[in-house]
Amino acid sequence: EVQLVESGGGLIQPGGSLRLSCAASGFTVSSNYMSWVRQAPGKGLEWVSVIYSGGTTYYADSVKGRFTISRDDSKNTVSLQMNSLRAEDTAMYYCARGYRADYWGQGTLVTVSS
Amino acid sequence: EIVMTQSPATLSVSPGERATLSCRASQTVSSSLAWYQQKPGQAPRLLIYGASTRATGIPARFSGSGSGTEFTLTISSLQSEDFAVYYCQQYNNWWTFGQGTKVEIK
Numbered sequence: 001e002v003q004l005v006e007s008g009g010g011l012i013q014p015g016g017s018l019r020l021s022c023a024a025s026g027f028t029v030s031s032n033y034m035s036w037v038r039q040a041p042g043k044g045l046e047w048v049s050v051i052y053s054g055g056t057t058y059y060a061d062s063v064k065g066r067f068t069i070s071r072d073d074s075k076n077t078v079s080l081q082m083n084s085l086r087a088e089d090t091a092m093y094y095c096a097r098g099y100r101a102d103y104w105g106q107g108t109l110v111t112v113s114s
Numbered sequence: 115e116i117v118m119t120q121s122p123a124t125l126s127v128s129p130g131e132r133a134t135l136s137c138r139a140s141q142t143v144s145s146s147l148a149w150y151q152q153k154p155g156q157a158p159r160l161l162i163y164g165a166s167t168r169a170t171g172i173p174a175r176f177s178g179s180g181s182g183t184e185f186t187l188t189i190s191s192l193q194s195e196d197f198a199v200y201y202c203q204q205y206n207n208w209w210t211f212g213q214g215t216k217v218e219i220k
Contacts, residue, residue, distance in 0.1 A: 035209065045150075045158065045201055047209035058208065094157055099205050100148050102169060104157035 002026035002103045004095050009108030012085055020080040020108055022095030029071055033099045034078045036069065038091035039107075048093070051078060063089075085112045116140055116204050120212035126220040133189040135215045137202035142182045146206035149178055149187045152214075153198045161200075162187065192217070 008020040022034070036048040049059045049069040057069050068081040078095055092107040117140040127133045137147070145165040150158035160169040162178035165185060175190040189196055197219055202212040 037209075044213045045203070045211040047211070050208070060208075100160065100163040101150070101158070101203070101209075102160050102163075104159070106157055 002097070004097065004103055004105035006093065006095055006105040006108040009093065009110045011111045011113065013114050014086060014112055016085050016112075017081070017083045018085065018110060020082065020093055020095075020110070022078045022080075022105055024076050024078070024097070027097065028073075029076050029078055029097075030073045032097050034069075034071065035096045035101065036078075036080050037094045037096055037101070037104075038089075038110075039094070040088075040091045043091075046091075049080060082110070085110075087112050116143060116207055116210050118202055118204055118210050118212035120200075120202055120215050122215060123213070124216045124218060126218050127192050128220045129194060130191050131220075133192055133196075133217055135187040135189075135200055135202075135217070137180075137185040137187070137212050139183045139185075139204055143204040143206035145181050146204055147178075147180070147185050148203045148205060149176075150201045150203065151196075151198045152201065158201065189217075 003025045005023045012018050035050040038046050051057045051069045066084045070079050090112045092109050094107045095105045097103040119138045121136045147165045149162040152158045161172050166178045177188045179186050199214045199216045201214050
């Protein structure tokens with residue numbers, strides 16, 4: 001059974017850093033396109049970042065230069081390192097599998113506030 | 115960036131009735147269009163991909179159509195569990211999502 005479990009969210013002050021993880025089971029992350037999508041409270045979905053099976057990465061303009069996506073093939077996980085956090089980064093962060101997002105995790109909440 | 119525009123923002127429908135949701139892309143996305151359903155407190159669930167192919171386990175009452183810039187999601191006979199927010203997404207050029215259509219009970 002395919003499963004994605006995010007962790008690492010929490011309350012962080014503006015300017016701080018946080019690292020989110022997405023643990024996958026039932027498939028191999030290195031063979032898939034893996035993405036992070038976020039959803040601010042009461043708002044819609046926003047694509048954040050993607051890592052291709054070959055390792056190439058891309059970012060939304062809103063996070064470019066501040067967030068870094070990576071993958072640990074030995075642990076079958078995908079991570080999102082978030083630096084220089086801003087209030088507008090407050091959101092539920094989901095990881096999703098595939099170029100058409102057929103599986104999603106339950107999300108991890110990031111709150112950026114002083 | 116490809117902008118996705120959904121209409122209407124809210125759709126009030128009685129159980130058993132048909133619901134038609136629209137999605138327009140600011141430039142062509144070919145058939146690289148997906149629809150998701152999201153219920154409160156839950157992650158989105160893939161319903162349709164390739165504009166018209168139902169994902170695994172999705173009931174036949176959900177159907178998608180369109181190509182290029184104009185797309186439609188139809189729910190033929192609304193069940194109680196279908197009241198939710200629906201998002202379209204293009205995956206032709208990165209990902210962008212529409213702002214969502216809330217389907218509520220009339």
